[in-house]
Amino acid sequence: MAMNRFMHPRNIYKTPPDFIQLAKDFSEFSKITKTDVTGKVTIDFKDPQSLRVLTKCTGACAIYPLLAAVKNQWLMYGTETDANSLKVAQENIQKNNLQDLIKLKINTTSSIIDYLFTENETVYYDFCMCNPPFYSTMMELWESRSPARPPPKNGFTGSPQELITEGGELEFCRKLIAESKKYCYNILIFTSMIGHKFNLAQLIDDLKSDNINYTHTEFCQGRVTRWGLAWTFHDYDLLQLLPPRDKPRKKIQPLVFLLPELPNCTYDLASASNKVKTILDRLGIAYEVVEKRGNTIKIDMVAKVNTWSNQRRKRRQEKRMQEETDVKKMKSNNLELNDMKNGSFEITENTSSHVQSNAELVVNKVIEKNNEDSNAVRSTESEQEGLLGIQVRAVLKIFKKDNEILLETEFINGTLGKEGLHQIVQFIKNNWK
Numbered sequence: 001m002a003m004n005r006f007m008h009p010r011n012i013y014k015t016p017p018d019f020i021q022l023a024k025d026f027s028e029f030s031k032i033t034k035t036d037v038t039g040k041v042t043i044d045f046k047d048p049q050s051l052r053v054l055t056k057c058t059g060a061c062a063i064y065p066l067l068a069a070v071k072n073q074w075l076m077y078g079t080e081t082d083a084n085s086l087k088v089a090q091e092n093i094q095k096n097n098l099q100d101l102i103k104l105k106i107n108t109t110s111s112i113i114d115y116l117f118t119e120n121e122t123v124y125y126d127f128c129m130c131n132p133p134f135y136s137t138m139m140e141l142w143e144s145r146s147p148a149r150p151p152p153k154n155g156f157t158g159s160p161q162e163l164i165t166e167g168g169e170l171e172f173c174r175k176l177i178a179e180s181k182k183y184c185y186n187i188l189i190f191t192s193m194i195g196h197k198f199n200l201a202q203l204i205d206d207l208k209s210d211n212i213n214y215t216h217t218e219f220c221q222g223r224v225t226r227w228g229l230a231w232t233f234h235d236y237d238l239l240q241l242l243p244p245r246d247k248p249r250k251k252i253q254p255l256v257f258l259l260p261e262l263p264n265c266t267y268d269l270a271s272a273s274n275k276v277k278t279i280l281d282r283l284g285i286a287y288e289v290v291e292k293r294g295n296t297i298k299i300d301m302v303a304k305v306n307t308w309s310n311q312r313r314k315r316r317q318e319k320r321m322q323e324e325t326d327v328k329k330m331k332s333n334n335l336e337l338n339d340m341k342n343g344s345f346e347i348t349e350n351t352s353s354h355v356q357s358n359a360e361l362v363v364n365k366v367i368e369k370n371n372e373d374s375n376a377v378r379s380t381e382s383e384q385e386g387l388l389g390i391q392v393r394a395v396l397k398i399f400k401k402d403n404e405i406l407l408e409t410e411f412i413n414g415t416l417g418k419e420g421l422h423q424i425v426q427f428i429k430n431n432w433k
């Protein structure tokens, strides 16, 4: 679904770019355009090469300083760690003759804004904007899109250094927040673009718990949604930056479950979260406590194999197989005993198969059938393991409210979708004893 109807009121693409004019101005762009039956000029948004040419004609590097300088004549100061990106950005600035408005500086440190103030602590900026690399690894980049979703309508155009940073955008923005505290008087408003909604929620929690004044918004364009986060340490009304949305989007309420009291256990957060962890261990689901503060514990869990569904069927099957093996053993012992009594021959495994009774044949058939079934279960699991994909990744928030311990779940990604997470929650509920 195109998100254009939720576009920010000041989004410059509210008026779509004029592809006919671009094709006239840039011969390279005219080569990738197509004219449809209605005469509309368009490009293939799924083709990375077409997107690369398009972004080249609208400016990919230092794009925000360029837009701010051209639209508002703001003085912008751009920073970049990648020498090549900095070079291309500098060329863009010169081509547009904006070197008086935009200055660039290479950042050779691991800081984000810290290094800007090492030489001069008395520089002041109205605001800072950050477009962080979104992912922590190439793997996360690919896994960020659930295979359950249709293929992306747009190709990826970012290079690895543009898209990847250690700890992903969450840690990048946390670092920016930490550095912002140090330079709270040098910059009036701090802002960052956020690529993942679950990171926005985490960062908002961080700002809230530090009592920092913040606001956030959504950028909707084409089929992409991104989020913007702004915070300040000054007495500044951030809400005036954001006019209310004319068409509010439906808010998805998180799913919250009551975790009842456990027998022989104190009813508190620690016991409840330990129980959740024990159940996740039992399911072989990897997890990490990502937050522990006050009345809240947050667990980031990643299930790579579906170990929770059909548990009852698997248990019934195992029990039946055990009973059948016991029956078989008993019968074979009886046979052995009879033969010993008759003094005819010693039973070996080979000879016993020749003296199977019909009943045993039936038993063996059932065992064979059951083995087939359990192999089928195993092969599906090993196929799933072979895929090395994520079945369900979610954040489990266990918190105390009004003397009750609650579990709130947030689906992040995974091939089994939200249904997979519901099944895990159901498993937790069934085993809450």
Ligand SMILES: C[S@@+](CC[C@H](N)C(=O)[O-])C[C@H]1O[C@@H](n2cnc3c(N)ncnc32)[C@H](O)[C@@H]1O
Pocket (backbone or CB within 6 Å): 060, 061, 062, 063, 064, 079, 080, 081, 082, 085, 107, 109, 110, 111, 112, 131, 132, 133, 134, 161, 162, 163, 165
């Ligand atoms: C998503 S890209 C944005 C590219 C470009 N700044 C723009 O807005 O068009 C993120 C960029 O952040 C750069 N980067 C990563 N760590 C940085 C840091 N500590 N300081 C400045 N830039 C950094 C990366 O090299 C990458 O080019």
